[in-house]
Amino acid sequence: MPTDQYLQGQLAKFLVRTQAITALCILLALAGLDFFFPTNYRLKAGIHGITSISALVLGTYLTHRAYALIRGVHINFHSLRYWLTGAAAVNFLGALSGNWIYMRYRGQDGPKDWILANVPAFHNYLMEFKEFISLFPFPLMLAGSFILFYYGDAIRARRDLTQLVGILILLAWLFLLLGFVAGLVLAKLRFV
Amino acid sequence: MSEHQSPEEQSQLEAIEQDPLFSGPAIAATVSLLLGFYTLMITHHISRLSKEMDKFIHSYGYWIPGSTGVGPDGSIGSYAGKEALALLVWGLSWTIFHLLWRKQDIPVRGWLPIFLGGLLVVSLAFIHPIIDPFILLLIDVFG
Numbered sequence: 001m002p003t004d005q006y007l008q009g010q011l012a013k014f015l016v017r018t019q020a021i022t023a024l025c026i027l028l029a030l031a032g033l034d035f036f037f038p039t040n041y042r043l044k045a046g047i048h049g050i051t052s053i054s055a056l057v058l059g060t061y062l063t064h065r066a067y068a069l070i071r072g073v074h075i076n077f078h079s080l081r082y083w084l085t086g087a088a089a090v091n092f093l094g095a096l097s098g099n100w101i102y103m104r105y106r107g108q109d110g111p112k113d114w115i116l117a118n119v120p121a122f123h124n125y126l127m128e129f130k131e132f133i134s135l136f137p138f139p140l141m142l143a144g145s146f147i148l149f150y151y152g153d154a155i156r157a158r159r160d161l162t163q164l165v166g167i168l169i170l171l172a173w174l175f176l177l178l179g180f181v182a183g184l185v186l187a188k189l190r191f192v
Numbered sequence: 193m194s195e196h197q198s199p200e201e202q203s204q205l206e207a208i209e210q211d212p213l214f215s216g217p218a219i220a221a222t223v224s225l226l227l228g229f230y231t232l233m234i235t236h237h238i239s240r241l242s243k244e245m246d247k248f249i250h251s252y253g254y255w256i257p258g259s260t261g262v263g264p265d266g267s268i269g270s271y272a273g274k275e276a277l278a279l280l281v282w283g284l285s286w287t288i289f290h291l292l293w294r295k296q297d298i299p300v301r302g303w304l305p306i307f308l309g310g311l312l313v314v315s316l317a318f319i320h321p322i323i324d325p326f327i328l329l330l331i332d333v334f335g
Contacts, residue, residue: 040264099256099258099268099271099275100258102268102271103258103261103265103266103267103268104264104265104266105266106266106267106268106269107262107263107264107265107266107267108262108263108264108266109264110264110266124320125319125320125321128236128318128320129318129319131271132232132233132236132318133315133318135229135232135275135278136229139225139228139229139282140225142225143221143222143225146217146221147217147218147221150217150218151213151218154213155213157213158213158215160215160299160300160301161213161215161218161300163300164218164222164300164304167304167308168222171311175315
């Protein structure tokens with residue numbers, strides 16, 4: 001490989017990682033500051049915010065890898081396996097903490113009661129959609145991780161399977177983004 | 193491949209040619225998650241039919257911490273039962289399909305449009321204004 005091409009490849013890799021880490025740090029402030037909000041549920045809110053934002057940033061980073069899988073170019077499957085499994089684990093924590101904060105959402109005089117009394121469509125349509133599709137990214141990413149571990153490096157020979165993993169990553173990202181935006185809208189409307 | 197293959201990669205590819213891969217396990221992993229999502233959707237709409245049905249679905253999730261309780265701290269209610277049933281269907285169907293299909297090569301490109309269509313339908317079925325006319329129709333037909 002010519003030296004220039006190698007250096008540009010290394011530069012792109014460095015920039016992709018820097019972009020993801022920078023985005024993660026800045027976005028974490030969105031939820032990190034929840035820890036200082038004047039509510040008894042600040043810990044639950046902060047933890048759910050931090051895990052879901054981390055899941056979104058990890059998922060977005062993985063979409064860079066997904067396009068490489070779909071195009072069929074040479075990629076490092078060893079690293080991708082662990083990145084995807086890590087992202088699945090963070091998504092699981094996001095869903096777990098989502099269940100935790102959902103208790104207060106449904107609690108007496110919680111956001112659900114307020115929303116139903118004032119703008120019921122946000123609960124009846126948006127929350128009823130969000131609470132289920134937010135569970136989708138974890139199984140999608142787990143299936144992708146399973147496929148990468150099960151077939152090992154031999155998966156290189158099967159473009160259809162690598163494309164399937166790429167599509168699973170893109171789908172997980174789509175549902176992550178939908179759940180994230182819906183959750184943010186609901187939190188803006190009535191915080192716990 | 194956009195780059196030259198190393199001797200190690202070439203030997204890996206040769207080994208792969210001798211030992212064909214079966215797509216069955218990958219299909220099993222994706223079929224089962226779709227079945228899990230449909231379980232979430234179906235149990236959700238069953239729980240909306242009446243208080244009794246909601247309690248019935250809820251009862252499958254009593255083992256989940258925070259599934260019951262009232263007051264400011266609340267609980268996740270029948271959502272626990274929907275999650276528990278979805279987990280059960282997902283896990284069981286994955287195991288069964290994996291064992292059935294581990295030595296079968298199922299066309300991945302034939303499955304993909306069905307998988308994507310299935311995901312679109314299940315997502316839309318969580319939007320009440322879209323799905324409710326169909327549920328009312330089903331109630332009319334089956335009483």
